[in-house]
Amino acid sequence: MSRYKISNFEEYFKEYKKSIKDPKKFWDKIASENFTWYQEWDKVVDFNMAEAEIKWFADAKVNITKNCIDRHLAKKGDKTAIIFEPNNPDEDSQSITYNELHQQVSKMANVLLSQGIKKGDRVCIYLPMIPELAITTLACARIGAIHSVVFAGFSASAVASRINDSECKMVITSDGGYRGNKTIDLKGIIDEALTNCPSVENVLVVNRINSSVQMKEGRDHWLAPLLEKASDNNTAEIMDAEDPLFILYTSGSTGKPKGMVHTTAGYMVYTAYTFQNVFNYEENDIFWCTADIGWITGHSYILYGPLLNGATTVIFEGVPSYPDFSRFWEVIEKHKVNQFYTAPTAIRALAKESLDYIQKYPLSTLKVIGSVGEPINEEAWHWYNDHVGGKRCPIVDTWWQTETGGILISPLPFITPTKPTYATLPLPGIQAVLMDEKRNEIEDNQVVGSLCIKYPWPGIARTIWGDHQRYKDTYFSAFPGKYFSGDGALRDEVGYYRITGRVDDVVIVSGHNLGTAPIEDAINEHLAVAESAIVGFPHDIKGNALYGFVILKETGEKRDKENLAKEINQHISAHIGPIAKLDKIQFVSGLPKTRSGKIMRRILRKIAEGDYSNFGDTTTLLNPEIVEEIKNGKI
Ligand code: WT7
DSSP, X not given: OOTTOOOSHHHHHHHHHXXXXXXXXXXXXXXXXXXXXXXXXXXXXXXXXXXXXXXXXXXXXXXXXHHHTGGGHHHHTTSEEEEEEOSSTTSOOEEEEHHHHHHHHHHHHHHHHHTTOOTTOEEEEEOOSSHHHHHHHHHHHHHTOEEEEOOTTSOHHHHXXXXXXXXXXXXXXXXXXXXXXXXXXXXXXXXXXXXXXXXXXXXXXXXXXXXXXXXXXXXXXXXXXXXXXXXXXXXXXXEETTXXXXXXXXXXXXXXXXXXXXXXXXXXXXXXXXXXXXHTOOTTOEEEEOSOTTSXXXXXXXXXXXXXXXXXXXXXXXXXXXXXXXXHHXXXXXXXXXXXXXXXXXXXXXXXXXXXXXXXXXXXXXXXXEEESSOOOHHHHHHXXXXXXXXXXXXXXXXXXXXXXXXXXXXXXXXXXOOTTOOBSBOTTOOEEEEXXXXXXXXXXXXXXXXXXXXXXXXXXXXXXXXXXXXXXXXXXXXXXXXXXXXXXXXXXXXXXXXXXXXXXXXXXXXXXXXXXXXXXXXXXXXXXXXXXXXXXXXXXXXXXXXXXXXXXXXXXXXXXXXHHHHHHHHXXXXXXXXXXXXXXXXXXXXXXXXXXXXXXXXXXXXXXXXXXXXXXXXXXXXXXXHHHHHHTOO
């Protein structure tokens, strides 16, 4: 058992208090007792919240893959590190032991070096959920290259803008991918993206679907023959605690992707600690997180958190609905999964289907079940509790963000009494506060406020790639001295937090964080469109869906609106990806704007929700008459 495991409620309170009273001492002990360092730190933490400058374990030397892999080899080299479950249940699953992972990551690291990738270079990884995704990501970390994993559902132009933003030198992709009964042409998407990416010198291609793809001479290389030639002897690069480990893009309030930068030591300590405690991982447990490694959930809780704890982690290539809606339950049964971590949108989609799909499977191996990505509504919580957890598995409703690196608020299983729709209590080290509009801390309970954290924790992102000012402005300026999450929350009488949703221009659709601005930019690029505004509205399965209000140019006015709506959605698919498609489009002649030209989204949100009861104060509107028009024009 690791030395940072909390075993009862009293201990949680004791640890929490210690972590607030003396955060330095608290994290110093965890870091020094549980990891392998080349050299320890001079200072545990150094920060200036006003400047958004944060350093943890400064001057320490470490390599995260030594901690994920090498240090486990002596005792558990033959333990399974990764179970790969393919999209098609008829294809064999694979087990990769820690010894094999060590060998494969070392070989891959040597391939990267032989292709001229050095410490600090950025490598874009655009792969389906196959073992190579984990191996290439870890290989980057091993040699100190900064990985930028881009979810393989993004379009060519979305990948291109991410590659260009961080000037990636290499792209790693596959010929294609399987997703349910479809195949996806990943190499084709990369070829299209790369027509516009001057920084990319080489592309490594994994053969996943045996399709014939175009290989550009001098640029594209099949990975398998390179691996075959590579030695499996690789010395991990010695990294500074604050050297960037990876960049992961998330949505923001402008169209430009926001490359969140996570650094090495703090992220390592925080994901390891939270994985152990939030999931109550015990030796020989099988852990399965259904997210994609292309999102932070996958980085922290498929890859790094589990491997840092020497756990067995499942990588699932498929989808919950293929070949039918029992796929998740079948995988849990097949691999004897003990901890299962998924998203409310998946739970709602599966709860809609017949109970026959789940009742065939006893799911008796499950001990802890988790939820992440958006608020889980009461109905879905109960379905999850009754039918998946059999009323015996605690549900950990984990609140966190790409920016936070790891989970910040969550029950500890078998320790914190759960309460439907509540993420409950902050983890040790997390000083959560609610702020009112006057920027004062809310002391009362049952009031909604802006959720902020007033002291840094090791896993917090350090900057936005190439734009520190934007990092400062987005997270540290609304409430000086504090990290502002962008979420609203409520605190109950015992101090439990309930996340109420975003208070900014981000909409969570099926658990995907979508900025409205980039979608509006994409729509506005359509030749017939003059202007647009996107808001979210409640949706039974997706949590929220997108509603677009679109003003047409004169040329557009003459066109068939149904076709135009289709074209707009195709446009969004091409620019961002199918996940950002609009469920509803309404063509309008104007948008409600304040005198300073800001769209009053609050009103559009109400219209989209079909709630015309109270639009609040509209006196600052430049064009109040438009509200009536939009309301009446709603189909
Ligand atoms: C946003 C962050 C980090 C995990 C995946 C999403 C929402 C996340 C919860 C939860 C209510 C949640 C928040 C947050 N969110 N978890 N348990 N309850 N809302 O990462 O894409 O960076 O999105 O997801 O609104 O700000 P992300």
